[in-house]
Amino acid sequence: MTSVTSAEVLFRLQGHSVSHGRHRVLHDINLSIYAGEKVALIGPSGAGKSTLLDCLYPQQAAYTALCPQQGGLVDILSVYQNIYMGGLERHHALYNLWNLLRPRPADKAQVSELTRLLGIDDKLWHSVDKLSGGQRQRVAIGRALFRQQPIFFGDEPVSALDPTQAEAVLKMLIDRHQTLIVTLHNRRLALTHFNRVIALRDGFIHYDGAAADLSEQQLDALYAQ
């Protein structure tokens, strides 16, 4: 499944800056991320977390399952199809077209197993526009899981889930991916499940190190107005 060996540098930025119009979003970013690392990106809104994900993603696009903030769901398609499309590249176009009309039992079994784990198996054939925010988020995660890649990128992937669900889903993501880069608002989740934390503020790296070494004080300073 993977050609990535551990201790290999997967992502690297050197002196990287990004501007949107006249507004500078990222300033002089230097970082390397190694295979096997589980990185939480934290920081206040507008700090540049999503932009940083966008910069890193192309470096390993072929091996990365992406779960963007708005989910990227296709409203009129069912939960099943929305998850299935994570694996389009595994079949040729005609097979995929046929699946839109009449899914094959093998694919159905695989996808419904995922939805069972995510707790949305009763909605498998509902179109996603009929789902609640939390359900939609789990569909988006289902799609990312169905990508079956060693790396996972998530932009607030569990923000709409209740604390118990969020924890369970995050565990599942961590179990099934070798390397993760996830933006999170929930500090507790970031500190307990990830081994490296990168904190951004106003486009600068405010902290980059082991989760265990990050003090309450530093965290408060990060979010201070």
Added chain:
Amino acid sequence: MPNNRHWEINSTGKKLALLSLLFLLSALICIPFADLKIYPSEPWRELGRIAWGFVTPWWDDPWLLVQALGQTIAFALLAVVLAVPVGMLLAMLWHWRVVRMLAASVRAVHEIFWGLLFMQLWGLSATTGLLAILIPYSGVFAKVFAEIFTRQSPLPQATLAPASDRFSRYAYTLIPQAFAELSHYVRYRFECALRSSAILGFIGLPTLGFHLETAFKQGQYSEAAALLWVFFILIATIRFWLQPKLLPVYVIAAIWLLPETPPVSGGMLWQFISEDIWPRSLQDGDLSAALSWYARVFTSEAWPALLQTLMLTQLALVLTGAIALMVYPLGSRALAGRYRLPGRGLLLVLRSTPEMMFAFVLLLLFGPSGLPAVVALALHNGGLIGFLAAGHSEKQIQRLDDPSGMNRYLYQQTPRLYPGFLAFLFYRWEVILRESAIMGILGIATLGFFIDSAFEELRYDKAFFLILVTALLNILVDSVSRRLRRVSGAEDAGGLG
């Protein structure tokens, strides 16, 4: 837009007003040069007969009517059913310049001229009728579908594997994302296809237009009116009979209804492509004689006709806009309330009556000149845009404290509609250009007049060249209109081109 230009305008409304003013000005400049003379006439006797015929429709052979109606629908339906996948395929390949050029050039030629071209090969057959609609419509679908796709969110695509193939990606993301907009557009286009199909009867296909043209030119106005009324009802009731579930049944029925295609030898096709459409001198290998032939046709016919066509188009376009703004409130629930039914009827009659009929009636009124042409084109297209605008005006969200009457029209409905309205109008620009072709009956030498003459004289080399010139002019106008739409911000026509 880069903001280093000192004339940059920070109000969209001002920008649109300025653009509209520019168009109005260009039309005003055309007036002294355009041929708009009014001749005194005594039209009342003939107009009286036409009016009487219109209110006393009569047709004595119901079976013939049913047949013509069936074939009108059959051509339109099959052509659209085939053109949608072709257009979709082209839209998926829109990033290739050659595809964009191909789509622009096939939609630059009017259905009637495609029909005349294919008639040389397949006679008056199913093939001729289908291809005449299918080919230009594929080009239109490709363009509009591609525009709709660019308006969709790119996020769903971003979560797919970069290695997944283009067709699967479209099938799972962009097409379902845009499904409502796409199907709305196809429905609207189907109505246009019914009109195209009917009009192809004018050159001999067995649709409603065949009998309509005959009845009209022979002064059997009651019969002409019967056909028109049937056509109006057909258009007005589309939403009742065009049920997606019934589509397979309709398609099978349509295939069964099509006229037979007579045998055509491959040699004929080859002769047409390799000989008929090229001047004699070119076939003989005499390049300089061929060039001078092309130059002669260009300077004696194409160029003056081109100027004439452009001027007429400009005037017709501005008048179309004015008429559309005047008539749309009549058909809008938000403005006309429960009195909108007669307004809707008017919009239906305006957009469904072929321009040729308007031109004939106006010719009787004003005498032969560019004036009946401009007014005929503007009535037809103004009715069409008015209808689309009325539909949009109804979709606007309303509040309890909204103003009413004239204030609502001036301060709410019209300003909200205006960008979309201008975008429609720019789309229609190239359509009006193509439609000015029929104005030969008015003694106005537009490009279409010369193309028609060339076909009549069996000079396919000249017809082909003039069609090429028309297509190029059309591509040019299309690209100017695209640029203007972008600059003015009137880009989104709500998927109705």
Added chain:
Amino acid sequence: MKSITRVLSLLAMFSASLLANAETFVFTAIPDEDESRLQQRFNKVADYLTEQLGVEVKYIPVKSYSAAITAFRNDQVQLAWFGGLSGVQARRIVDGSEAIAQGYEDQFFKSYIIAHKSAGLTPAETLSDALKGKTFTFGSKGSTSGRLMPEFYLREHFNAAPADVFERVGFSGDHSRTIAQVQSGAYQVGAVNYSVWDAEVAAGKIDTNSVQVIWTTPTYPDYQWTIRGDVDARFGEGFKEKVRTTLLNMTDKDLLASFPRQSFVPASNADYAPIEDTAKAIGLID
């Protein structure tokens, strides 16, 4: 079964070659007046021909002379009732094709120049110079009586193209419309087929106070039956003669009324040499 053949014909639309359907003899006709109900009227003619010729004969309706010529060239029809000019054009592009019969009236056909009273023109033996600067409409662009012959005589008299003689030259597309447009004064002057005019006057459709004939052209040959040269090879030796005889022997008034002619008389390609010369003189054909 029928629907299957339709499906097949649809599928065959993109392939140029199809099996030739040799059994059916197909003809077309555009009469110079009353084009309504063509199919019904000419189906009767087809039935008559089927009975007399012993092969299946079918009629297909067309809308214009050029469409008729195209169908004739492409062998989609083997026999056609052409106007003088369209017959000449068709025979030029189909080798071996032949004019075999014409209407009795077509031996000495003529056109009228008609004028609205506001033009201030009166009937005369020669074309009047007062025509200059008037608005003028022909009929269909490919019509012999509505365009070719009137244009020829106009050019002969004024020594100039119609566009230079008149203020405006239109093409109404049809004789009946020419009459309607001149009668209403939309155009001041027009050229029209004499038999259409006479028929409409007889039917009381014309207000002769507002529109009248001001000049009549000399006579010329017009409508004729033209047949493809290869019919003998396809339908049997002597088929062409059989068609000619069948046409000449058509006496049923009901059938003849479709054209409308009182009878058919023999004709040959040579009868139409004057038309061909005229078309060349005007530049309609090279």
